[in-house]
Amino acid sequence: MSGEMVSAALSGEEEEEEDAALGYYDDEDDLEAFSDAELGCEDGVLGFSDSLNGEVKPRILLMGLRRSGKSSIQKVVFHKMSPNETLFLESTNKICREDVSSSSFVSFQIWDFPGQIDFFDPTFDYEMIFRGTGALIFVIDSQDDYVEALSRLHLTVTRAYKVNPEINFEVFIHKVDGLSDDHKIEKQRDINKRANDDLADAGLERIHLSFYLTSIYDHSIFEAFSKVVQKLIPQLPTLENLLNIFISNSGVEKAFLFDVVSKIYIATDSSPVDMQTYELCCDMIDVVIDISCIYGMSDSEAGLPYDEESMAIIHLNNTTVMYLKEVTKFLAMVCFLRKESFERKGLIDYNFHCFKQAIQEVFDVRVKVQQNRKLLSQRRRSKLTMANGELGNAH
Ligand SMILES: Nc1nc2c(ncn2[C@@H]2O[C@H](COP(=O)(O)OP(=O)(O)OP(=O)(O)O)[C@@H](O)[C@H]2O)c(=O)[nH]1
Missing domain, CATH: 3.40.50.300 (P-loop containing nucleotide triphosphate hydrolases)
Known part of the structure; x- marks a missing residue:
């Protein structure tokens, strides 16, 4: 029943574009406005003028x-x-x-x-x-x-x-x-x-x-x-809302959306955050990444040992269970729930699947807006060039 509620609330488009979702935050193509010389920078990875990137990646x-x-x-x-x-x-x-x-x-x-x-x-x-x-x-x-x-x-x-x-x-x-x-x-x-x-x-x-x-x-x-x-994530209220829907339908007590590399939480549900819970989440991410680094990668592999298969379950000695699952290339959800609630893991996983889809839709909107604006500015630029060309011919 709860699963249906969440799925009804969260699902939208049927197609799941996993790759696109994983690449949401790649902004290298958009770095165009300033040359390295103007910026006085050494590595050239900069796009100050690109406010859209600023919105997706603060x-x-x-x-x-x-x-x-x-x-x-x-x-x-x-x-x-x-x-x-x-x-x-x-x-x-x-x-x-x-x-x-x-x-x-x-x-x-x-x-x-x-x-x-x-x-x-x-x-x-x-x-x-x-x-x-x-x-x-x-x-x-x-x-x-x-x-x-x-x-x-x-x-x-x-x-x-x-x-x-x-x-x-x-x-x-x-x-x-x-x-x-x-x-x-x-x-x-x-x-x-x-x-x-x-x-x-x-x-x-x-x-x-x-x-x-x-x-x-x-x-x-x-x-x-x-x-x-x-403060810099415009989608924050939506993310919080989705987390609220997820926890209330899954018997979860607290859920965080974490940036895995930095252990910064980019959103959580509306219940208050206590420092101890946050510290436990950080420790869990460390354990998962460290174990994956040591035992989960072959010698030829490089980069972060974190992918769509990444997940972990830790049973604490106070009947609380911690559950970590991959959301996107950079993000993971870490939740806290009672041992009894974890017996309905199937329901939690189903609701998580709906949550993940919804997150992808949220960021899809941004990607589409970004693409449309890019197209518009390209058109404007080519119109300007044509107009200048015609003026040149008229002289
Ligand atoms: N006790 C304490 N020391 C810290 C903390 N953060 C940094 N330090 C120390 O402060 C010193 C200076 O740190 P840096 O990170 O080099 O400072 P910086 O601002 O980058 O310095 P510049 O490169 O000269 O601009 C180092 O010895 C650090 O170990 C902290 O939270 N507590």
Whole structure:
């Protein structure tokens, strides 16, 4: 009965285009607007002008003073580096940009600006950088004196806002692992107040800053990143709704949609998230990927050992079952349910199948819109070229 309800609610088109679904987020074909020389970049994987890609793959900048922890955050979240190894990371001496986009749902760029370089130098095109940005994360080292960091935050935020008022400004009060709970709250209150006072003095109180306490030594950095990314996903309400329908019809207590590489959750149902549940999900993803890496791949294979066959079941000692299943190339669902509910695994799997189809339909719409816009702009361009040609002949 419940299965039918879900299938009725979720199913739409009959055809299942698995390959298309798996390739939703590939945006390399669309990177056309700026040449590498204009961008001053080294690897050339960039498409600032392409706002559509920005919608499907949220684009995020990570900025902050020297040694605030930017590279460490990137390495720990996206490269599975252990926090202790970041002690040996070398400081970046020039403006350095790195893309994290090929293996994850999250498209993410780190702009590492060494302290002494003025990135508002007229030869440096900051307008172009901010124009295509969805979120700007500014990292402040909470264990250091943060007066300079706050003035740079103010400068960065005000300039960025002028270029693109749509940017979400996210402040990571970082390295809080060394602080007591009271001290953490006190730091957050102080930084929040000073940063907002500076904006008010400049008559810019409409700029909204969000603050997070983070550390690479626990899950707070993943949790904060999840919240930043979720704000940039236009399909979020639909994803949440689908997860709500799925859990209520399957006897599941909690379900998360995870980006497997980064362990960022891009959506969850509307019941509250507690940190422990989230940490368990992260641990489960680690176990699945690590075991698959060691035992699931042949020597010739490369890349992430994660495919449509990927799934795992873990029975906890408190009668809770954790169930992980592949949704797309980058995404997995992790759910929590009671042992009794798991006896109806057939129903859960059927509902999951409907859920997966619905997710594909959601992203299909985006792909179609993207393709239509591309076609339209191509037509416009060729019309313009023809008109110019005719004008040239008339002369
Ligand atoms: N205690 C603590 N130390 C951290 C944390 N994150 C980073 N660090 C340390 O901070 C130092 C600087 O980190 P980096 O990641 O190199 O900082 P960065 O901002 O990239 O520095 P530049 O490349 O100079 O701009 C390293 O020794 C890290 O181990 C954290 O959450 N807690």
